Amino acid sequence: MNVEIWSDVVCPWCYIGKRRFESALAQFPHRDQVQVVWRSFELDPDAEPQYPGTLDEMLAQKMRTTPERAAALNARVTNLAAEEGLTYRFDLARPGNTFAAHRLLHLANERGLQNEAKERLLKGYFTEGMPVGDAEALVQAVAEVGVDADEARTVLNSDAYTDEVIADERRAMAFGIRGVPFVVIDEKYGVSGAQPAEVFLQALETAWTAAHPLTLVGSDDSDDEANACEGDSCAI
Amino acid sequence: MNVEIWSDVVCPWCYIGKRRFESALAQFPHRDQVQVVWRSFELDPDAEPQYPGTLDEMLAQKMRTTPERAAALNARVTNLAAEEGLTYRFDLARPGNTFAAHRLLHLANERGLQNEAKERLLKGYFTEGMPVGDAEALVQAVAEVGVDADEARTVLNSDAYTDEVIADERRAMAFGIRGVPFVVIDEKYGVSGAQPAEVFLQALETAWTAAHPLTLVGSDDSDDEANACEGDSCAI
Numbered sequence: 001m002n003v004e005i006w007s008d009v010v011c012p013w014c015y016i017g018k019r020r021f022e023s024a025l026a027q028f029p030h031r032d033q034v035q036v037v038w039r040s041f042e043l044d045p046d047a048e049p050q051y052p053g054t055l056d057e058m059l060a061q062k063m064r065t066t067p068e069r070a071a072a073l074n075a076r077v078t079n080l081a082a083e084e085g086l087t088y089r090f091d092l093a094r095p096g097n098t099f100a101a102h103r104l105l106h107l108a109n110e111r112g113l114q115n116e117a118k119e120r121l122l123k124g125y126f127t128e129g130m131p132v133g134d135a136e137a138l139v140q141a142v143a144e145v146g147v148d149a150d151e152a153r154t155v156l157n158s159d160a161y162t163d164e165v166i167a168d169e170r171r172a173m174a175f176g177i178r179g180v181p182f183v184v185i186d187e188k189y190g191v192s193g194a195q196p197a198e199v200f201l202q203a204l205e206t207a208w209t210a211a212h213p214l215t216l217v218g219s220d221d222s223d224d225e226a227n228a229c230e231g232d233s234c235a236i
Numbered sequence: 237m238n239v240e241i242w243s244d245v246v247c248p249w250c251y252i253g254k255r256r257f258e259s260a261l262a263q264f265p266h267r268d269q270v271q272v273v274w275r276s277f278e279l280d281p282d283a284e285p286q287y288p289g290t291l292d293e294m295l296a297q298k299m300r301t302t303p304e305r306a307a308a309l310n311a312r313v314t315n316l317a318a319e320e321g322l323t324y325r326f327d328l329a330r331p332g333n334t335f336a337a338h339r340l341l342h343l344a345n346e347r348g349l350q351n352e353a354k355e356r357l358l359k360g361y362f363t364e365g366m367p368v369g370d371a372e373a374l375v376q377a378v379a380e381v382g383v384d385a386d387e388a389r390t391v392l393n394s395d396a397y398t399d400e401v402i403a404d405e406r407r408a409m410a411f412g413i414r415g416v417p418f419v420v421i422d423e424k425y426g427v428s429g430a431q432p433a434e435v436f437l438q439a440l441e442t443a444w445t446a447a448h449p450l451t452l453v454g455s456d457d458s459d460d461e462a463n464a465c466e467g468d469s470c471a472i
Contacts, residue, residue: 011465043465167263170434174441175450179466190450193464199454206453 001034001207006041006172006182007118009101010132012077012088015122017181017194019084024200030208037109038118040102040168041180047097049133055093087127094125096133102168103161104138108147116145186211237270237443242277242408242418243354245337246368248313248324251358253417253430255320260436266444273345274354276338276404277416283333285369291329323363330361332369338404339397340374344383352381422447 005021007014025031051058059070071090078088101121108117124130124141131137135156143149155161175184183191183200185207191200241257243250261267287294295306307326314324337357344353360366360377367373371392379385391397411420419427419436421443427436 008465013463013465017463043467170438171441174438174445176445179464181464184450187448188451190452191454192452195454195463203453206451 001030001204001211002186003034003036003204004039004184004187005036006039006168006177006184007180008041008043009098009118009121009125010095011041011043011180012074012081012126013194014181015086015088015126016077016081016084017183018118018122019086020194020197021181021183021200023197024204027197027201028204028208030204034204036115038105038114039172040105040165041172041177041182042098042102042165042169043180044097045099047095047133050094050096050131051133055090055095058095081126089127089129092129094129094131094134096131098132099165100135100156101132101138102165103155104142104147104152106161106164107152107155108142108145111147113142113146117142117147120145237266237440237447238422239270239272239440240275240420240423241272242275242404242413242420243416244277244279245334245354245357245361246331247277247279247416248310248317248362249430250417251322251324251362252313252317252320253419254354254358255322256430256433257417257419257436259433260440263433263437264440264444266440270440272351274341274350275408276341276401277408277413277418278334278338278401278405279416280333281335281405283331283369286330286332286367287369291326291331294331317362325363325365328365330365330367330370332367334368335398335401336371336392337368337374338401339391340378340383340388342397342400343388343391344378344381347383349378349382353378353383356381 005018007018025034025036028034056067056071056074059065059074060067074088074090078090081088105114105117105121108114120141121130121132121138124137125132130141135153139149139152139156142152172182175182175190177190177192179192181194183203185191185203188210189203189207191203241254243254261270261272264270292303292307292310295301295310296303299306299309310324310326314326317324341350341353341357344350356377357366357368357374360373361368366377371389375385375388375392378388408418411418411426413426413428415428417430419439421427421439424446425439425443427439
């Protein structure tokens with residue numbers, strides 16, 4: 001079963017959604033037959049490489065509200081993140097453009113290390129104050145989970161994986177995806193947002209039964225109601 | 237998925253468009269579920285069977301310009317064709333009526349050889365100086381890709397596939413198609429002209445997702461932005 005999750009490294013709901021999806025997957029009996037791929041989605045493709053101020057200041061500017069108000073909103077999602085065992089440090093967060101991060105996630109995918117790299121970058125941004133648009137910070141982060149640092153640097157010094165990021169974003173558009181996280185199972189079932197784990201589990205189960213329909217053995221006599229009860233009028 | 241491409245054998249943008257569409261198809265993950273049919277479109281139904289002069293002279297006459305000016309226009313499209321790996325030799329080109337060519341493309345379609353025949357006729361006209369209105373030249377060309385020469389000759393000596401060519405052109409009119417190439421996917425999505433490969437790919441993806449819409453599992457909370465990030469202002 002093929003699960004694609006569109007997500008951005010700087011999206012607070014995406015990290016929470018990742019934990020909730022992982023929780024659903026842990027409960028799913030066929031989890032060993034599920035392949036998860038992280039797809040690129042930039043919340044702000046026009047973001048400058050590194051925003052000069054803090055995240056609170058940036059949000060205050062973008063949301064036309066005060067830094068105090070933005071900090072209060074951040075506090076709410078910080079509490080929800082804490083319920084998933086995540087430590088959000090918006091006071092440290094250093095926002096910026098995420099295109100380079102997405103390119104490295106494609107490299108990590110080819111090396112079989114994408115989930116590890118995704119987790120590392122999310123933790124870096126939300127917990128450790130990693131500047132998300134800084135090439136060397138990104139290289140060091142993915143190197144920690146096993147992606148070769150020199151190869152990562154070479155990727156960021158070229159235009160490698162640029163097409164792949166754009167292709168992900170084009171597919172998101174084709175699916176009508178406007179916000180993240182967004183989970184797509186077998187290109188057929190979608191879950192929008194960081195839904196509770198039980199919703200992700202329900203989606204996995206729905207997709208599984210759709211891909212593995214029952215094979216009926218013997219004739220299906222339900223039409224003539226000869227030996228089956230249907231609805232509240234059982235023909236006996 | 238059903239792709240129909242209206243096109244003429246003497247249309248320089250059609251051959252370029254064919255390459256660009258092929259490039260898009262090669263990148264499309266569901267390409268094995270795509271069926272392509274070439275539809276007939278005559279740019280000049282009143283063309284005499286074989287124009288006595290060169291293409292440059294014919295264009296100069298039709299476009300009310302000088303042969304030199306026509307040659308300059310041809311040079312531009314020749315360069316664009318070269319970018320797609322095609323060799324255009326307008327200096328050799330022998331224009332004429334394409335009705336017979338379209339009838340043979342319908343025969344080739346019934347023999348499962350339409351794409352091969354289309355490619356062979358385009359190459360013949362644009363690269364090799366094949367007289368596009370010459371019945372025997374056409375028969376030889378399609379025979380090279382496996383269409384039986386005797387059968388092709390018999391077709392051109394009868395009125396076989398005349399109705400099919402006219403039917404294609406009537407459907408083009410019904411769709412409002414005034415120029416070629418024109419790609420129609422599932423009788424629903426249209427791409428006019430030799431657009432870049434990424435536009436064809438986007439059309440394929442749009443048609444695919446339209447035919448296979450996501451089933452949303454769980455509530456779609458994206459509207460109230462409760463647990464998803466959208467755009468650059470994540471509601472947290």
